[in-house]
Amino acid sequence: MTLLYTEVEEELRAAVRALLADKCSPSALLDRASRTAESGTPYDAELWKALARDIGVAGLLIPEELGGTASREGGASAREAAVVLEELGRAVAPVPFLSSAVLATQALLTAAGQKARGDVAAELLGRLAAGETTAALAVSFAASPYAPPSPVATLGEDGTVTGTVTGVIGAEAADVLLVPVRLARSAKQGTGLCAVEASPAAGEAVRVTPVTSLDLTRPIATVSFDSAAARVVATTDGMEAPWVWEALVRGAGLLASEQLGVAEWCLTTTVAYVKERRQFARPVGSFQAVKHRLADLWLEVVGARAAARNAAARLAEAPAGGPLGDDAAVAVAVAQAHCAAVAVHAAEECVQLHGGIGMTWEHPAHLYLKRAKADQIALGTPGDHRDALAGPADLPAPV
Amino acid sequence: MTWDEASVAERARAFLAEHDPAVMDRLEFLRARFDAGLAWVHFPEGLGGLGAPRGLQAVADRELKGTPDNQPGRIGIGLGMAAPTILAFGTEEQKRRFLRPLWTGEEVWCQLFSEPGAGSDLATLATRAVREGDEWVVDGQKVWTSSAHTARWAILVARTDPDVPKHRGLTYFVCDMHAPGVEVRPLRQITGEAEFNEVFLTGVRLPDSLRLGEVGDGWRVAQTTLMNERVAIGGTPSRRTMMGVVAETWRSRPELRTHDLHQRLLKLWVDSEVMRLTAVRLREQLAAGHPGPEGSGMKLAFARLHQELSGLEVELLREDGLAYDDWTFRRPGTVDFIGREAGYRYLRAKGNSIEGGTSEILRNIIAERVLGLPAEPRADKDVAWKDLPR
Numbered sequence: 001m002t003l004l005y006t007e008v009e010e011e012l013r014a015a016v017r018a019l020l021a022d023k024c025s026p027s028a029l030l031d032r033a034s035r036t037a038e039s040g041t042p043y044d045a046e047l048w049k050a051l052a053r054d055i056g057v058a059g060l061l062i063p064e065e066l067g068g069t070a071s072r073e074g075g076a077s078a079r080e081a082a083v084v085l086e087e088l089g090r091a092v093a094p095v096p097f098l099s100s101a102v103l104a105t106q107a108l109l110t111a112a113g114q115k116a117r118g119d120v121a122a123e124l125l126g127r128l129a130a131g132e133t134t135a136a137l138a139v140s141f142a143a144s145p146y147a148p149p150s151p152v153a154t155l156g157e158d159g160t161v162t163g164t165v166t167g168v169i170g171a172e173a174a175d176v177l178l179v180p181v182r183l184a185r186s187a188k189q190g191t192g193l194c195a196v197e198a199s200p201a202a203g204e205a206v207r208v209t210p211v212t213s214l215d216l217t218r219p220i221a222t223v224s225f226d227s228a229a230a231r232v233v234a235t236t237d238g239m240e241a242p243w244v245w246e247a248l249v250r251g252a253g254l255l256a257s258e259q260l261g262v263a264e265w266c267l268t269t270t271v272a273y274v275k276e277r278r279q280f281a282r283p284v285g286s287f288q289a290v291k292h293r294l295a296d297l298w299l300e301v302v303g304a305r306a307a308a309r310n311a312a313a314r315l316a317e318a319p320a321g322g323p324l325g326d327d328a329a330v331a332v333a334v335a336q337a338h339c340a341a342v343a344v345h346a347a348e349e350c351v352q353l354h355g356g357i358g359m360t361w362e363h364p365a366h367l368y369l370k371r372a373k374a375d376q377i378a379l380g381t382p383g384d385h386r387d388a389l390a391g392p393a394d395l396p397a398p399v
Numbered sequence: 400m401t402w403d404e405a406s407v408a409e410r411a412r413a414f415l416a417e418h419d420p421a422v423m424d425r426l427e428f429l430r431a432r433f434d435a436g437l438a439w440v441h442f443p444e445g446l447g448g449l450g451a452p453r454g455l456q457a458v459a460d461r462e463l464k465g466t467p468d469n470q471p472g473r474i475g476i477g478l479g480m481a482a483p484t485i486l487a488f489g490t491e492e493q494k495r496r497f498l499r500p501l502w503t504g505e506e507v508w509c510q511l512f513s514e515p516g517a518g519s520d521l522a523t524l525a526t527r528a529v530r531e532g533d534e535w536v537v538d539g540q541k542v543w544t545s546s547a548h549t550a551r552w553a554i555l556v557a558r559t560d561p562d563v564p565k566h567r568g569l570t571y572f573v574c575d576m577h578a579p580g581v582e583v584r585p586l587r588q589i590t591g592e593a594e595f596n597e598v599f600l601t602g603v604r605l606p607d608s609l610r611l612g613e614v615g616d617g618w619r620v621a622q623t624t625l626m627n628e629r630v631a632i633g634g635t636p637s638r639r640t641m642m643g644v645v646a647e648t649w650r651s652r653p654e655l656r657t658h659d660l661h662q663r664l665l666k667l668w669v670d671s672e673v674m675r676l677t678a679v680r681l682r683e684q685l686a687a688g689h690p691g692p693e694g695s696g697m698k699l700a701f702a703r704l705h706q707e708l709s710g711l712e713v714e715l716l717r718e719d720g721l722a723y724d725d726w727t728f729r730r731p732g733t734v735d736f737i738g739r740e741a742g743y744r745y746l747r748a749k750g751n752s753i754e755g756g757t758s759e760i761l762r763n764i765i766a767e768r769v770l771g772l773p774a775e776p777r778a779d780k781d782v783a784w785k786d787l788p789r
Contacts, residue, residue, distance in 0.1 A: 282776065283772075285772040285773055290772075292763075299699060334669050334676075337665075337669045338669055390661070395668060398653075
């Protein structure tokens, strides 16, 4: 295990970065945000197609035998997905990578590992890996892995799904919605994961209603199912849904890399600005009050990189389908507790040190602040992740 | 030859086969270890090393675990600061003379850098060295000198040319702490004890053979020492960490726990884990031959973490935190973060952000050298040292 970047990872980064530089500049993002702030989806379908299909990022977590590129023998892994997330964070790119290629994919992988209904999961994973289909996991983005929500949708006797899920990311861009459900078709208790096709043919049975979102580049939606046709991906007798937990905790571990990317852009951009901007006949960046804040921020980002790489490396060692070990769970919690706060701090400093321009709509700083703040709530807050460390660190709470 | 994990381990086992620590004198064992190149494997052959990658030291240490060590805490300044500077700038003769007894701990070193008028602005220092034939005559006063009372040698920066701007008029020496004119006085600290000293240098005569580097090049030589000092202070992995000590208090005193302290303690646990991972990453970069700038921040992070942890521990202890273990005026050879109680740890940890470069100076270094931000305007540039206002 290494915390450094491998050559292959750097090549992947370069490809993603070049594409984003070309197709996802800050000014293009601002245009898109202005056009879609009131209505419509901000997702960039062209950009997502190029990333998913041409570069092949959609299949990074999916094993080779299911059509992806993940393998134990030098193939892709969570490490590569993390590098992609760093770049997507650096660009606050409006693409459904986290929602489809990480969260939905991870839920399917865990379900596929349950064997019983692995065929549906395998078929969906093949479509996702090819970049032809985009999926979303219909769970609130604010859900914590340490208190996963009980399913709010129900699988009826007739095989259709009914219920409403709020706070879902990537739903507007999804062809397939993966819905955790309660089983209502027999006397026995149980939960499951269902796949609902969100094509226009579904009509009123599936409704994705955008909610005005704090994060302009990653909208949330309310997803309603009204007797929607569904395929069962997995079921379990108990109320514990491992696919949801695995998706949330692994997603949280990888989200740290997106937060690192957000923080890096904020630091780099701010450093460049204070070198140029002059006040009192000096570059603003020559004042110690400013320099010291940026030095502290740099140190936080250095720590964020180490923590995010550690989480990605530990997740890569615990391939999908298998349960997550204690070391990986600790690495995820540490990375989230640190990186979420660093991204928010970096974005706040970015706005502050840009002065008035930082508060305007026309400067991209606000896109990063909005992403960072939403990411802080996503998949468990820093406090949730810290609490989760009390056990492994043997620092018990007061009685 | 090219060394790898297996060959270094083999070397260490072969050494142990010929030198049984159970029957050998401790010092003889350490000298033999040095001669076998297993003291610091990245040093050159003949100087305690094998010319191997620095990362392989861990292999040697692992193989020799449980054998007599050189009490690194007691000789930290020699190991962390004097040795790398001597290696980089010393003559062959100086390296042969100093490095072995330094490593075995037979000769303790201290550092004569700071002065009452030159702390963060170290290059302003006024201790002067005047050449008389083959000797230098040194006069001045140094301060904050750890271990001066036990040291055999010191690394010393002195002014040899007051007519040029301050950074250019300095020369670096090895100072003989037993030479006539060297006087060491304890400096009692905030903790009650005196691990620091003042050192008065009056007409101290040093042969030119004790000069390290060129005349007038002392600032560049000192940079090597200071860089290594920060790595030594910020980067030393220790078996028992301050986090571990505070965690033990937390576990053993459940009646003191509150929710507020619990969240703060967990945050510090995360901080120390992040610092550990940063250090791991830094070591990997060094081993891969790409030293990253991460090292510049380690001491800064370490100082903050120590202060917050020790401060939280005193607060956690409540009534016991009001008491202090011992105000006796003593002169210890090392800092004891583990053996003393929380109050001592808190007071001593405050010094971590001052000694070896204040946190403010380190932030300037990061801002200017890593982030490339412009320096503040300076009033002392291009002005001869003797003309600077004092």
